[in-house]
Amino acid sequence: MKTEFAPSLLSADFSQLKEELKSVKDSDYLHFDVMDGVYVPNITFGPALIKALRPHSDLPFDTHLMITKPERYIEEFAEAGSDILTVHLEATEHVHRAIQMIKDLGIKAGCSLNPATPLEGLKYLLPDLDQVLIMSVNPGFGGQKYIPQITEKIKSLAKIIKENNYDCKIEVDGGIKTHNLKKIVDAGADIIVAGSAIFGQKDPAAALAEMRRIAENG
Numbered sequence: 001m002k003t004e005f006a007p008s009l010l011s012a013d014f015s016q017l018k019e020e021l022k023s024v025k026d027s028d029y030l031h032f033d034v035m036d037g038v039y040v041p042n043i044t045f046g047p048a049l050i051k052a053l054r055p056h057s058d059l060p061f062d063t064h065l066m067i068t069k070p071e072r073y074i075e076e077f078a079e080a081g082s083d084i085l086t087v088h089l090e091a092t093e094h095v096h097r098a099i100q101m102i103k104d105l106g107i108k109a110g111c112s113l114n115p116a117t118p119l120e121g122l123k124y125l126l127p128d129l130d131q132v133l134i135m136s137v138n139p140g141f142g143g144q145k146y147i148p149q150i151t152e153k154i155k156s157l158a159k160i161i162k163e164n165n166y167d168c169k170i171e172v173d174g175g176i177k178t179h180n181l182k183k184i185v186d187a188g189a190d191i192i193v194a195g196s197a198i199f200g201q202k203d204p205a206a207a208l209a210e211m212r213r214i215a216e217n218g
């Protein structure tokens with residue numbers, strides 16, 4: 001399967017988001033990092049921003065909710081125009097209910113794991129998930145360094161998905177750059193989130209094209 005890319009707007013220029021969206025029109029998704037200052041030590045934006053940007057892109061909006069008890073806001077983020085909503089396993093006692101709520105709204109559901117969270121908690125969720133978002137940095141900030149032991153975690157999850165024939169993609173998020181991309185793709189990542197490696201560059205379109213080339217040819 002061809003590797004897909006989800007540029008994270010967290011590293012974009014917030015004063016020019018409309019233009020920034022256009023620069024990555026050749027990507028597969030747009031990744032929105034929603035942070036509440038409680039679940040993670042940073043605050044970004046809510047559904048109003050997603051709604052405002054929705055008419056300016058045809059790409060699927062991949063919304064990563066780094067918020068406590070995300071079930072409180074799932075409907076709002078879906079209505080704002082998210083095509084995929086991902087909640088953190090660690091952010092609610094009722095993660096299966098949250099996933100069910102997302103699916104009942106007719107959009108795709110993802111579950112994210114922090115670097116220290118083992119894969120075991122996914123066991124009874126995987127049949128219902130469209131994607132697992134493996135965090136390869138501690139969530140909260142862009143521009144951090146990839147945690148090397150996550151490569152093993154991606155390989156283990158890819159094996160579980162393959163053995164059980166689950167229809168679930170693996171998305172990997174944090175610290176992915178041109179130098180480590182191929183290793184992460186080879187481990188089993190289907191979707192690559194990249195913030196600083198794309199929007200932190202002078203020419204985001206060229207940076208995305210170069211990442212695609214590396215994912216395909218090494």
Ligand SMILES: O=C(CO)[C@@H](O)[C@H](O)COP(=O)(O)O
Pocket residue numbers: 008010011031033064137138139140141142143144173174175176193194195196197
């Ligand atoms: O969810 C997060 C951070 O919590 C990410 O989506 C980052 O925005 C990725 O940024 P880079 O590590 O690629 O700069």
Ligand SMILES: [Fe+2]
Pocket residue numbers: 008031032033064173193
């Ligand atoms: Fe993210």
